[in-house]
Amino acid sequence: MTYNFKEIEAKWQKYWEQNHTFKAESSSDKPKYYVLDMFPYPSGAGLHVGHPLGYIASDIYARYKRHKGFNVLHPQGYDSFGLPAEQYAIQTGQHPAITTEENIKTYRRQLDQIGFSFDWSREVRTSSPDYYKWTQWIFIQLFDSWYDNTIDKALPISELVALFSKEGNETIDAVCDDDTPSFTATEWTAFSEKEQQKILLNYRLTYLAKTEVNWCPELGTVLANDEIINGVSERGGFPVVRKKMTQWSMRISAYADRLLTDLEKIDWTDALKESQRNWIGKSVGAAVRFNVVDFEAKIEVFTTRPDTIFGVSFMTLAPEHELVQAITTEAQKAAVDDYILATSKRSERERMADVKTISGVFTGAYAEHPFTKKPIPIWIGDYVLAGYGTGAVMAVPCGDQRDYDFAKQFGIPIPNIFHDTDISEEAFTDKAKTKIANSEFLDGLDFKSATKRVVEALEEIKQGEGKINYRLRDAVFSRQRYWGEPFPVYYIDGMPQMIDKKNLPISLPEVEKYLPTEEGEPPLGRAEVWAWDTQKNKVVHNSKIDHKTVFPLELNTMPGWAGSSWYFNRYMDPHNADEFVSQAALNYWQEVDLYIGGSEHATGHLLYARFWQKFLFDRGYLPKDEFAKKLINQGMILGTSAFVARIEGSNTFVSNDKINNENIQYIHADVSFVNASDELNIEAFKSWRKEFSTAEFKLSDDGSFKVKREVEKMSKSKYNVVNPDEICEIYGADALRLYEMFLGPLEQYKPWNTAGITGVSSFLKKLWKLYVGDSGLKADDTTATKENLKTLHKTIKKVTEDIEQFSFNTSVSNFMIAVNELSAQKCTSREILEPLLILISPYAPHIAEELWAKLGYESSISTANFPIFEPKYLVESSKNYPISFNGKMRFTLELPMDLSKEEIEETVLAHEKTVAQLAGRTPKKVIVVPGKIVNIVG
């Protein structure tokens, strides 16, 4: 009987499905364990071999935990709203829902053939109305909440309204917009309904506001900060400009501090935590307000060095700062306007690339120093960013290199306020290494006490106070797109109104085209049935709009991260029509125990999801304020691209080892045309594209044509994609699973190389041959030898450690060693083979199931208990040689194999005592770790 993996794999995949083997119940006597993958966006290209890497790892862990007696939740679903389906719809007119449905089918088929232990009965799709009903509901909850700084918690907006009518807003410490006016309780009650609503928008955790946004004209939509890389859009690489627009925003800044400090309580990688810390960007310092001379205005700055306030010799505003126009003097107006125009013409990208050039213009205005009352010239310069802090800095050239360079450039004085330092060449920035001088009441103080002293002084004269500043901005939540969640919002007199929970979901309307309207409205502006009837509580035709009972609906949709910010909770109770997830399910599953996914989501998805989790926790809907205890980032599997060399301007190709001095242009060739020795199949290449059919080839000496290889991201456009379907067809799913793990450490980036798969493939064949001969099953009831047992227990120990440490690559090696050893020992004993099969089954479940069944078991191997490691088989006898080094002695003990752990410890301790006595020291405590060599140095 040969190893027919195709038949076996199909058989067991069907068996698991029919027997609901991996269905998780939300109650059990067993302890729970929740293993989650980042759900995929179902793209039209289908899966390549890189995609399943993380899924295989999580599947191994989930199967392992089941063997260990846990009730495991291991779900999967689709992040199915997104740009590609919409762009395809724009091109072809096909509804994105249809495209998405087709892509999901392909994904499902591809995932199924790999043999994952997903509980598909819990599948979620973010684009399904049953799901986004609850995304809309969460949005309403956010709208209905404000953030109380005194107890660090989100509360219902009704409580804020109650406070306003009792005591106004002076006494309330809440997160709100800076320009919120103060009012008393009487004033509040006197406000019109609309005025009240406007004020409340300043407090709500999602709010509508005219804000400066990142507008991408090419994509026709706004983008969040994390969707922009190096000044261009993450998707497509299009330029992004700043623009003021009325948009929905999420007040994530309210949670900045908790998002930062709570990183300490979760087991995520340091690299990932670090990038979240950078993104949040906390700086401790002070706000200082400078009066403008002869002008009714104050300029507020943020500084981390308030101790250097006596070193201020000028101020710099960002060119976009709102006071610039007002304070500029007549004489300087032309120069300032020119400068602003020149800056605005430069793209973000240019500005970032060109850090060296120092530019700026004097406004002609002066500010007044809060203590010395001396005038300070106010400049504008593009090294000050409008988007950070207040968009204005107090420049201390002696203590900041950028201020220093600016002062040098424009001949501004550089007063030194540091004791005993040299600032003739550069600024002195090491705050810990000096004391303050020439600074009146701060003289002689160090950084810490000077800061404390000056903040007190500023507060006294009401010109400033201690402040913590965050880089994290509120997240823009509107997208001018079709294929996203509609907002459950309609407008009365320009003010947003929420639709009641019982009328959700508000489903996406039909449109005839998926483009923005001619007037520049989002695609939903094309919908004809898109108005809200407050009497009938349903969506009606636009012609019914009368602004009395029927009102226009919001035209924007939610961004891609809306649906992915809470899906892990929905898996706990995916079909609940009355709640986003029931308390019973939450009480049982609590949180994700292990989350596996790519590190590219470090500052996007993973930050937003933590934010929503904390918010829903505050409002009492969730039991935990962090959603994932442990997180692992799997590395990417890269493709090995093949390049053919063409002589520029001709149709002649040169073998890569035959290139002389020609001007060469490298062209991607499909990797399927190239063999393991980097030789091109010329015929296949010629018939690939019409233009190559007449091409000429300068061959290598041995008659072959060599290509150049390079490792790149796997992508269709680079013709280096390897499809898992092919691998399953030729080698089987178990081989694919083993090989993906065998390639290298999970977290590492590594290139795919199909040639190496023969190693794991022949391992599977050997395993099969060890059990199954020509006449059927070979396993029997012979007693296992000590050698057999040693091999088994060594493997149990190593594999258990490997899995616990997510070191799946070494496990595969350990299986190979075990099978090689057992083959050499001609071991056919069931006593050994059964536990070995259970060990292997998380990695190669199909072959393990088949052999398990052949051994006569009726149940699935997935329910078997993980074998127990017995250290006594592992104690190695080793060479016994005392060696003398400079009078010190080292002993390696030789111990009999069948001692228990306690006996070993006793023996070792006895030796330690003897040696210690001889060496004249006190005996140390002895801890024996199985499989380790025991050393005693005397």
Place this chain on the structure above:
RNA sequence: GCUCAAGUGGCGGAAUUGGUAGACGCGCUGGAUUCAAAAUCCAGUUUCUUCGGAAGUGUGGGUUCGAUUCCCACCUUGAGUACCA
């Protein structure tokens, strides 16, 4: 510039209380089997070597009886981030 991670054969990579460096696999070499090929099996495969050995984990130092492992400095590569006041 800053932060983090990593440097081991021809290649992917093993090696954690500091204890025989190179496990396992690919590739390569030789052999068996075959009319032949594929497949399979066996042996070898860090480098140098006068065949006794010697050197060797990016470089230079240090700690230690003993360092791929710990410490210091430097070099290289990768990732993230960037005029953050």
